[in-house]
Amino acid sequence: MDYQVTAIQELVQNKSQVIIRLKEQIGRVVVGQKDLVDRLIVGLLANGHILLEGVPGLAKSLSVETLASAIAAKYQRIQFTPDLLPADLVGTLVYNPQRGDFVTKKGPIFANIILADEINRAPAKVQSALLEAMQEKQVTIGEETFFLSRPFLVLATQNPLEQQGTYPLPEAQLDRFMLKVKITYPKIDEEKEILNRMAFTKRDNSVDQVITPEEIMDLRSVVDQIYLDEKIKDYIIDLVFASRNPEEYGLQELINLIEYGASPRATINLCLAAKAFAFIQGRGYVIPHDVKTIGMDVLRHRIAVTYEAEAEGLTSEDLIQKIFDEIPVP
Numbered sequence: 001m002d003y004q005v006t007a008i009q010e011l012v013q014n015k016s017q018v019i020i021r022l023k024e025q026i027g028r029v030v031v032g033q034k035d036l037v038d039r040l041i042v043g044l045l046a047n048g049h050i051l052l053e054g055v056p057g058l059a060k061s062l063s064v065e066t067l068a069s070a071i072a073a074k075y076q077r078i079q080f081t082p083d084l085l086p087a088d089l090v091g092t093l094v095y096n097p098q099r100g101d102f103v104t105k106k107g108p109i110f111a112n113i114i115l116a117d118e119i120n121r122a123p124a125k126v127q128s129a130l131l132e133a134m135q136e137k138q139v140t141i142g143e144e145t146f147f148l149s150r151p152f153l154v155l156a157t158q159n160p161l162e163q164q165g166t167y168p169l170p171e172a173q174l175d176r177f178m179l180k181v182k183i184t185y186p187k188i189d190e191e192k193e194i195l196n197r198m199a200f201t202k203r204d205n206s207v208d209q210v211i212t213p214e215e216i217m218d219l220r221s222v223v224d225q226i227y228l229d230e231k232i233k234d235y236i237i238d239l240v241f242a243s244r245n246p247e248e249y250g251l252q253e254l255i256n257l258i259e260y261g262a263s264p265r266a267t268i269n270l271c272l273a274a275k276a277f278a279f280i281q282g283r284g285y286v287i288p289h290d291v292k293t294i295g296m297d298v299l300r301h302r303i304a305v306t307y308e309a310e311a312e313g314l315t316s317e318d319l320i321q322k323i324f325d326e327i328p329v330p
Contacts, residue, residue: 005227009284013284015222016282018211023111025070025207030063031197031203032190038280039297040067040155044216045223045275048178048269049134049154050118051301052167056185061156062205064115067155071216072209073112074149081120082167086129089220090139104141109133110151112213116156123167130154131173170305178269179294180301219279225283226275233271236291240267242323243303254319257312261305264291270298296320 019041026037036052040063043050052060061077068075078089091107096211106116116130133139134154139288156177158169174180186194197203238249244261246254274290281290296317303316 005285007284008222008225008227011222012226012279012284013282016279017106018049018215018219019280021210022070025210026066027301028207029066029205031194032186033059033063033183034182034184036060036249037064037067039179039294040064041280042273042276042294043155043178044151044153045219045279045301046178046269046272047151047153048222048272049156049176051177051180052155052157052183053160054157054160054183055178058185060183061115061117064113064155064157066205066207067206068113068115069205070210071113072192072212073151073216074106074110075113075115076111077115077117078108079117080119082121082123082124084122084126086125087193089126089129090133091141093142102142102303104144104146105145106141107139109139110146110148112153114152114154116154118159119156120158120168126169127173130156131176134176149213151213151220170299173303175263175265177301178273179297181297182300187272202206215252221328223275223279226283228275229286229330230274230290232274232286232291235288235327235330236267236270236274238296238327239291239299239323240270241309242327243299243320246323249323249327254322256307257306257314259306262299262302266299266302270295273298279299292329295324 013173022041023037030037039050042048044067052064053221054060065075065077087107089107090109091105093102094105096103119127119130133148137152138145140146207323239252242249242251243258246252246258270291273294274286277290278284299320302319305314305316305319309319
């Protein structure tokens with residue numbers, strides 16, 4: 001076992017060099033937002049879609065566009081609006097009068113990286129079409145099924161402020177996202193650096209392409225090999241089960257505060273995200289800190305609070321933090 005860990009450690013240290021170059025390129029355009037950049041790369045390596053939530057102007061779209069620019073892959077930005085139709089997303093059949101038949105016109109979903117900007121502004125049918133593509137990695141147009149490109153990653157943004165005229169994502173659809181990342185305001189020194197870089201009518205946001213889709217698929221196979229000890233697996237399962245049955249873990253105060261806990265998909269995604277996070281740290285094995293660091297982003301949209309919790313001003317993040325504080329770390 002020690003030999004296997006040593007071997008994967010050497011492999012990770014070798015393969016993770018491209019991640020350092022990727023971060024350097026993103027840092028040429030995006031100031032600060034280290035946690036956001038790490039989460040974007042985790043999603044890329046763990047084959048998990050990401051929901052980004054934050055007020056306007058926090059570089060959500062810029063970060064995604066910069067990441068896509070550093071990858072030699074096809075990128076599409078889709079601005080979600082209330083009048084968007086599923087066909088605008090996945091494509092449709094177009095009649096050819098000269099030949100007297102229908103021709104398939106593929107939509108913007110046929111790309112490697114999709115920026116679904118303000119996903120909560122589109123109606124439920126459009127959201128469902130996107131989320132079905134996210135889950136199945138395929139799209140049906142007419143009677144024909146088309147497989148999507150690999151890798152296929154959806155990075156969706158939503159604005160938490162303006163709720164009028166929006167269509168909030170149902171809990172079952174939120175569960176399709178591996179991570180929900182909340183983006184906060186930059187620090188004062190970062191804000192000054194943003195001012196120094198961006199306060200120009202013409203800005204250079206170009207970056208070098210440092211990784212290809214084939215290399216991403218290769219890195220994913222390395223992430224799959226990262227060592228996860230049985231004690232870490234049990235720790236992940238305990239965290240998820242504590243959100244479902246808090247009384248079994250001595251968390252009686254949470255019994256009336258959690259409407260329902262995290263799904264088995266949370267267990268799988270927490271494992272994959274922890275492995276990917278360990279990889280970008282240059283480690284071939286997962287430690288409890290990896291789980292705790294990435295755990296909030298995996299769980300915050302998968303635990304629903306009761307009316308009683310809302311009345312007390314508690315959020316799912318407060319309850320998750322309580323679980324992290326109480327569950328023994330291996």
